[in-house]
Amino acid sequence: MKRTLISAACCALLAFSAPVLHAQQANGSTALVSGIDPKSLDQNIRPQDDFYGYVNGVWTRNTEIPADKSTWGTYIELREIAQGQLRTMMEATLKNPGKAGSESHKIADLYSSYMNTKARDAAAFKPLHADLARVASLKDKKDLPALFAYLQLQGIQTPIGTGVAPDAQDPEHYTVNVSQSGLGLPDRDYYLKADDAKLSSVREKYLQHVATLLAMSGDKAAAEHAAQVLDIETRLASAQWTRVQMRDPVKSYNRVQFDQFGALAPAFDWQAYFSAMGLASKASSAVVRQPSYLTGLSETISAVPLAAWKSYFNWRIVESYASYLNTDTVKERFAFEGTVLRGVPQSEPLWQLALRYTDGAMGDAVGKLYVKMFLPPETKPRVMAMFDNFVASFRDGIEQLDWMGPETKKEAQAKLAALKPKIAYPEKWRDYSALKTQPHDLIANVRAVRSWSRQQNFDKLGKEVDRDEWSMTPQTVNASYSPALNSITIPAAILQPPFFNVKAEDAVNYGLLGITFGHEISHAFDDSGSQYDAKGRLRNWWTPEDRRAFKERAAGLVKQYGAYSPVPGYYINGELTLGENIGDNSGLSITYKAYQRSLGGKPSPVLDGLTGEQRLYIGFATKWRAKLRPEAAIAQIKSDPHSPGEFRAKGTVMNQPGFYEAFGIKPGDPMYLPPEQRVIMW
Structure with missing residues (x-):
């Protein structure tokens, strides 16, 4: 049976090939089943030959990527x-x-304005005329800093990305960060790899795309101007860090x-820029992420x-x-x-795009309603108990490491x-009282949300870091460290x-959700996260x-994953994906x-002929089942720190002693x- 998109009427707890989790016995009691x-x-595939294929082969053969999805x-x-x-x-x-x-009325405004294609078609590019006129009025490059600031405050990308975040050297306070930005393609390689036919083709089509949209906006020399755009972005890409x-x-x-910014980039008036951004009165310095880029x-x-x-x-x-403009532009x-x-051959339906926009604009307000409607009250306590079990297991794991000394172990335990x-x-939820919305004007709403967010x-700035603030919303299907x-x-949507x-019986829950706990906790100790201490300060606490x-083991993962090729001719970047692979x-x-630990010393139950350990690893491989279009796979390889799903499943289990025992790998x-x-880090 081929997979199709799940309809809006989908029950909250439906899932792919979701098994019946309990079975009624003849005497009326309830018996746990495997969850597999x-x-x-x-x-037809032995797990010893291809574990990913053994778990996901049937699904892979019978599944097509929906027309509106890249994966x-x-x-x-x-x-x-x-x-x-x-x-x-x-x-x-x-x-x-x-x-x-x-808040609910503002949510309705945002969604309705996105769905109002009649108003969007009538407005077309008119909402952009004032901004385009501002650019046209430039008389001198000395005006660029003010324009950079104006556009950034409007949420429009420029060659500089400036924002506020916790200070890695003073984690109790916020600082200004300045980073490289300004490209329209996913990665610098798309501009600089002249010998790559696929990337060269994308580059040519990008040039055509820029010209087409500029012409649609009223530009009479769009082809010439598109070439100028590509030239500038290529120069920026050459200066950017990998x-x-x-x-x-x-x-x-x-x-x-x-x-002192002038010493790095003398052709740009930084004092004018920081004043126009409204930062000069709040701060006197910034953390520069890529100094050589500013020089470039x-x-x-x-x-x-x-x-x-x-x-x-x-x-x-x-x-x-x-x-957010008219139909032809979209x-x-x-x-x-x-x-x-x-x-992707087909766009997602309008309602889904409108929903994604509204969710992104007022995520916490949407999240309040989502949690109220779809999170069973018994879920959070059960998950918190699982989290505590993971922390205890990680604590024991640190003490059992044979490659780490007691001094570093003490710091790791403190973290x-x-x-x-x-x-x-x-x-604590975000306060949207200052956000003003309109029922029919999408561009006005986009600007209002961007301004509010900025x-x-x-x-x-000037405040102590809010350590309770969330980086994502409850309805997000993801997790982070x-x-x-x-x-x-760990948001509600993945629970x-x-x-x-x-x-459900524990083994599959551990393999599917539990690995998320293990993965995110491990980020505190990966090649990047391990350079921060218990308080979030960037500090070397290692002997x-x-x-x-640690680096010797990490090098083993770089080599292992760097040998995988999801698309012929394109290999996973083992260094880029190292943190996620760890x-x-x-x-x-x-x-x-x-x-x-959850078994309390008892053997795992055998259900459907599978031990709990086997079901755990099967659940893990099931989590990463995925099909990607080749273009999406290349974009992921070039820009995403995560390895494609097949290799996350296959590469990871090959390093696990428990996997060898569970499936008799010889x-x-x-x-x-x-x-x-085998690489065993923690």
Whole structure:
């Protein structure tokens, strides 16, 4: 049976091939079942030969990627379930939006204005005329700093990204961060890899796309101006750091006083820029993430004529709003962003796009309603108990490490003890009272939300860091670790099938949801997170010997994953994906230990002919089942720190001693790695 998109009427707890979790016996009692559908396992593939194929082969053969998706798999199915839940919530809100000015009314305004294609078609590019006129009025490059600031305050991308975040050297307070930005393609390689035919083709189509949208906006020399845009972005890409370089938190922490920025980039008036951003009165310095990029940017500003910069900023304005304009513009943007970049032939339905926009604009307000409607009250306590089990298992795991000395172990234990869990939903919600919305004007709403969000961010300066703040919303199908806050976030949306069922037998819950705990906790100790201490301060708390031993093990993962090729000719970047691969490998190791702890010394139950350990690993491989379009896979390889799902599953289990025992993996089996080649980090 081929998979199709889940409808809005989808029940909150439906999941892919969701098994019946309990069976009624003849005497009326309830018996736990395995949580694994034996028919979903490919009996033509031995787990010792190809574990991913054994678990997911049947699904892979019988599943097609929906026409409006670049990828399909367990994660995306759960996101579709959450989208169906959100649509149900939105329909209820639209029927009863509450009084004007209330959060529910603002939610209804945002959604309705997005759905109002008649008003959007009538307005077309008119809402952008004032901004485009502002660019046209530029007389001198000395005016660029004020324009950079104006556009950034409007949420429009420029070659500089400026924002406020916890200070890695003073984690109790916020600081200004300045980073590289300004590209329209997913990564610098798309501009610089001249010998790559696929990337060269994307680059040519991007040039055509820029010209088409500029022409639609009224530009009479769109082809010429598009070439100028590509030239500037290529210059910026040449100056930018690679994604691997940006993963180093020490090298990307460079404190610079505002009055010293001119030494890095003399062609740009930084004092004028910081004043126009409203930051000069609140701060006197910033952390520069990529200092050499600012120097390159300065050289580009000097070398490129003002007329070309006008073309670039016209493009940045048009591109920034293209998703919210008239039908033809939206179609053109999707033709490139969706089809060319990700291989998706068909756009998602309008309601889903409107829902995603509303969710992104007022995520906490949407989250309040979502939690109230779809989170069973018994879920959070059960999950918190599981979290405590993982922390205890990680604590034991640290003490059992044979490559780490007692001094470093003491610091690691202190960091683990200080780890803050954020489960299901925040204790404190964002306040949207200052946000003003309109029922029919989408662009006005986009601007209002961007302005509100920017002000919320800048208002943090001068205040102590809010360690309870969430980085994502409860309805997000994801999870995260923050090194600055030393906290993990596990949103409500993943606390349901197919990741978790409060009534399910433990093994599959550990393999599907539990690995998320293990993975995110492990990020506190990956190659980047391990450079922050218990309080979130960027500090080396390792002995030289222990750090050297850690790096040796990490190098093994770089080599292992760098040999995987999801698309012929394109290999996973083992250095870029190192942190996530450490998270997977360490997380699964801790998941196995946490499951053993949950058994209380008893053997795991055998259900459907599978031990609990086998079901745990099957659940893990099920979590990462996915199919990707080739274009999407290439974009992921170039820009995403996560390895594609098949290799997250396959590569990780090959390093796990418990996996070898559970499935009897022997020398000569394709899934076998000699013990000296297995990477065990934590």
